[in-house]
Amino acid sequence: MEKIVASIILLIAAILSFIVRRRKPDAPSQTSHVVPQQLSRKDFEHSQKPWLLAVFTSSTCDACQDVATKAKVLASKDVVVQIIDYLDRRDLHARYSIDAVPTTVIADHLGVVRFGVLGPITATDLWAAMARCRDPQTSAELC
Numbered sequence: 460m461e462k463i464v465a466s467i468i469l470l471i472a473a474i475l476s477f478i479v480r481r482r483k484p485d486a487p488s489q490t491s492h493v494v495p496q497q498l499s500r501k502d503f504e505h506s507q508k509p510w511l512l513a514v515f516t517s518s519t520c521d522a523c524q525d526v527a528t529k530a531k532v533l534a535s536k537d538v539v540v541q542i543i544d545y546l547d548r549r550d551l552h553a554r555y556s557i558d559a560v561p562t563t564v565i566a567d568h569l570g571v572v573r574f575g576v577l578g579p580i581t582a583t584d585l586w587a588a589m590a591r592c593r594d595p596q597t598s599a600e601l602c
Contacts, residue, residue: 492559494575498566502551505539508568510593512538515552515562517545522579523561529582530563533589565592 500506503513514530516523527542534540543551545560552558565574565588573592580588 492562492577493556494562494564494572494577495555495557496572498555498564498570498572500566500568500570502554503539503541508537508539510538510568510589511564511566511570512540512589513543513564513566514541515543515545515555515557515560515564517560520560526561526563526580526585529580529585532582533586537593538589565589567592 498511498513500511503511512530512533514523514527516527530540530542545552545557559577561578561580563574563576563580563585564572566572574588576584576588
C-alpha cells in the first residue's frame with residue numbers, strides 16, 4: 460500500500476512539474492554585442508578612400524586571424540582594410556563598444572556602416588557583402 464501511495468505522489472509531482480514548466484515562458488534572449496552603425500573615418504587609416512573594411516580582433520582569437528586574412532585580400536585603391544587588434548587599439552574597441560570579436564564592418568566614405576557581422580564569416584560572404592555595398596543600386600537597400 461505504501462508503494463502505491465508513493466507512486467501516486469511521484470506521478471502527481473511529475474505532472475505538476477510538467478504543467479508548471481510548460482506555462483512558464485522562456486526568458487527572452489538578450490545580446491549585448493552590437494555592430495556599430497557609424498564610424499568616424501578619421502579614426503582609421505586612409506580616410507580619403509571611399510570604403511573602409513574594419514575587422515576588430517584580438518590576438519588570442521583564432522577566428523579573428525582567419526577573418527583578418529580573408530579581409531586583407533579585399534584591399535584596393537578604393538577599399539582600405541584595417542585590422543584593429545584589441546591589445547593595440549583598446550581605444551577604438553571602447554569607442555565603438557566592441558565587446559565581441561571578430562566584429563567586421565564595411566563603412567562608406569561618410570563612416571556609415573553598410574554591413575556588419577559578429578563572429579566568423581566566409582570569404583565568399585565577405586566578398587559578396589563588399590560587392591553589394593559598392594554597387595550603387597544595392598547600396599541604398601542596405602541602409
